[in-house]
Amino acid sequence: MLVEKTEILDKAERYIELMQGKVNPQYRQQYHLMPPVGWMNDPNGFVYFKGYYHLFYQFHPYDSKWGPMHWGHARSLDLVHWEQLPTALAPDEDYDQEGCFSGSAIEKDGKLFLIYTGCQEVAGVMHQHQCVAMSEDGLHFTKFSANPVVAENELGSAGLISEFRDPKVLYHNDHYYMVVATKTPDSRGRILMFVSDDLLTWQFNSILLEGNQKQGIMWECPDLFHLDGKDVLILSPIQIQKNGLEYFNTSSTMACIGAVDWQTGKMQVDNFHEIDFGMDFYAPQTTTDPTGRRIMVAWMQMWDRTFPTHDLGHGWAGSMTLPRELRVKNNRLLQKPISLVYGQLEYQQGLENIALSETPTVFRKALKAADYIHLVADLSEANYFSLDLLRSKNQALNLNYDVKEELFHVDRHNFGREILGSEIEPVNDRKVKVPLIDGQLVLEIFRDTSSLEVFINGLEVITATFYETEKGEDIAFTADGNSRILAFETATIKNN
Known part of the structure; x- marks a missing residue:
């Protein structure tokens, strides 16, 4: 009963x-x-x-x-x-x-x-x-x-x-x-x-x-x-x-x-x-x-x-x-x-017109409390672009873009606690084909304690979880050609 x-x-x-x-x-x-x-x-x-x-x-x-x-x-x-x-x-x-x-x-x-x-x-x-x-x-x-x-x-x-x-x-x-x-x-x-x-x-x-x-x-x-x-x-x-x-x-x-x-x-x-x-x-x-x-x-x-x-x-x-x-x-x-989220953002910093090179451009403590990242990169003369998030001494969560192949890639290999799955293919990286828009890559990234949602040129999304073992707060950019970050801003989400 x-x-x-x-x-x-x-x-x-x-x-x-x-x-x-x-x-x-x-x-x-x-x-x-x-x-x-x-x-x-x-x-x-x-x-x-x-x-x-x-x-x-x-x-x-x-x-x-x-x-x-x-x-x-x-x-x-x-x-x-x-x-x-x-x-x-x-x-x-x-x-x-x-x-x-x-x-x-x-x-x-x-x-x-x-x-x-x-x-x-x-x-x-x-x-x-x-x-x-x-x-x-x-x-x-x-x-x-x-x-x-x-x-x-x-x-x-x-x-x-x-x-x-x-x-x-x-x-x-x-x-x-x-x-x-x-x-x-x-x-x-x-x-x-x-x-x-x-x-x-x-x-x-x-x-x-x-x-x-x-x-x-x-x-x-x-x-x-x-x-x-x-x-x-x-x-x-x-x-x-x-x-x-x-x-x-x-x-x-x-x-x-x-x-x-x-x-x-x-x-x-x-x-x-x-x-x-x-x-x-x-x-x-x-x-x-x-x-x-x-x-x-x-x-x-x-x-x-x-x-x-x-x-x-x-x-x-x-x-x-x-x-x-x-x-x-x-x-x-x-x-x-969701559009309601923008009314909940408190912007921390905004930078413009940053020249990139094959030597990493590093912003220290840029992600100390950031929940949101907005990035616009001019890649019209580039072959590749790479972004290391949550960068610590030994680890980083890598996002990169192959200009010729139009492939955006999120890679959590060797980052945080290992995640295993039943798939034959690796479970820790994914790629999606996304064309540049007027030579530009536009990213909106929502980062929480153990997750990342990346909106790419308003066309595709990649969602991933992660579990840091080293606290990473730096962000680093790398690219070739005459590449520039036209806009880079971070924000936190207001508490209730």
């Missing part, structure tokens, strides 16, 4: 209160959302509700590794500073006793609805089915008495009940639609779509899209939205095959840009491409702000890797990316830092 729901949630809250003061702060982030204790992975239920941005997340409070999933919960006024709230969901019913897996949130009639995957073992088979919880205030949630709302009957032969998860709900043409991940019998990713008038009674609608043998064995965390005249489906393929410089992680992220035929429920895709070229970016989810801008956040970590904060016994693991504003241009998904 299961323990009463309130007891399980209260137990989690008591444990969090007891343990959060015992978490080792060495690698704790300053302005990225983290769990108060324990383990965090996928963002869930990203939504704007009653004046706040709410972000839920996959959460195991009792250990810094994956375990029975709860839904952690935080809210923010500015998408930069987050307030931790009580745990929203716990595995406290028969239908979700093996975990409350990922899902989404939507407002209806002034109430907040959470739609999530409940996991239950039935006769030795894991059943993943979709469930609903509701709230009047966005803080306290009651699970629907008739859960699950989408299960074997609604799924039918369209997918596998053991691999059927991560519902994202949207409103279109006076109906609610739910996109859900599953897989084909021969292990290809497949996204299903269900339809409802009230969020509580659902019917199968269509197979929205499915992948080929090269596009992974399972597609997780689908998110469907319309932006700039295009329909966009973002998802997270497992074991997708490498394609040029794309999909070097065991688990990757992909944007599908095209058009949905709402009569047939099918999607025609014009372009597939990776969303972020870094080592640590997974399970992105989006919402809209009150002005209609599309905002995305992702788990800033990766599966099948070592987690230094867990291995060191620090009592926590995982964080979220800085939220990003999205646009579609030329059938590609473009990202830029």
Whole structure:
């Protein structure tokens, strides 16, 4: 017999209160959302509700590794500073006793609805089915008495009940639609779509899209939205095959840009491409702000890797990316830092017109407290450009650009604590092809205690975590040709 729901949630809250003061702060982030204790992975239920941005997340409070999933919960006024709230969901019913897996949130009639995957073992088979919880205030949630709302009957032969998860709900043409991940019998990713008038009674609608043998064995965390005249489906393929410089992680992220035929429920895709070229970016989810801008956040970590904060016994693991504003241009998904962040910056220094050479130009203590770096370099006559961040006596995090090949490269080899992974290729460096714009390289870099997000010429992003073993505060530039830094400024993010 299961323990009463309130007891399980209260137990989690008591444990969090007891343990959060015992978490080792060495690698704790300053302005990225983290769990108060324990383990965090996928963002869930990203939504704007009653004046706040709410972000839920996959959460195991009792250990810094994956375990029975709860839904952690935080809210923010500015998408930069987050307030931790009580745990929203716990595995406290028969239908979700093996975990409350990922899902989404939507407002209806002034109430907040959470739609999530409940996991239950039935006769030795894991059943993943979709469930609903509701709230009047966005803080306290009651699970629907008739859960699950989408299960074997609604799924039918369209997918596998053991691999059927991560519902994202949207409103279109006076109906609610739910996109859900599953897989084909021969292990290809497949996204299903269900339809409802009230969020509580659902019917199968269509197979929205499915992948080929090269596009992974399972597609997780689908998110469907319309932006700039295009329909966009973002998802997270497992074991997708490498394609040029794309999909070097065991688990990757992909944007599908095209058009949905709402009569047939099918999607025609014009372009597939990776969303972020870094080592640590997974399970992105989006919402809209009150002005209609599309905002995305992702788990800033990766599966099948070592987690230094867990291995060191620090009592926590995982964080979220800085939220990003999205646009579609030329059938590609473009990202830029959330505009609200700029109002939170306090600029430290600004330099202009710095001549570079093959001898490093070093700025001492330039990153002592810097959270943000803005850099514009004229490389019109150069062959290469190199930037050492967090430079100490023996180590540096290297960013470099090959002008001829148009390749931007982030390299964390021999920097900080070693991170290992299941990939055949090295897990500590990534490259992306980005052309110069009028001969210039423009970088916006958000650096936190243990993460780096690099926005490159407004076209591509590389996200990476790191764990320093030597405190590095210097920055060094190297380039050939008649290269110059036209603008270089650093800033810190204001405290709450």
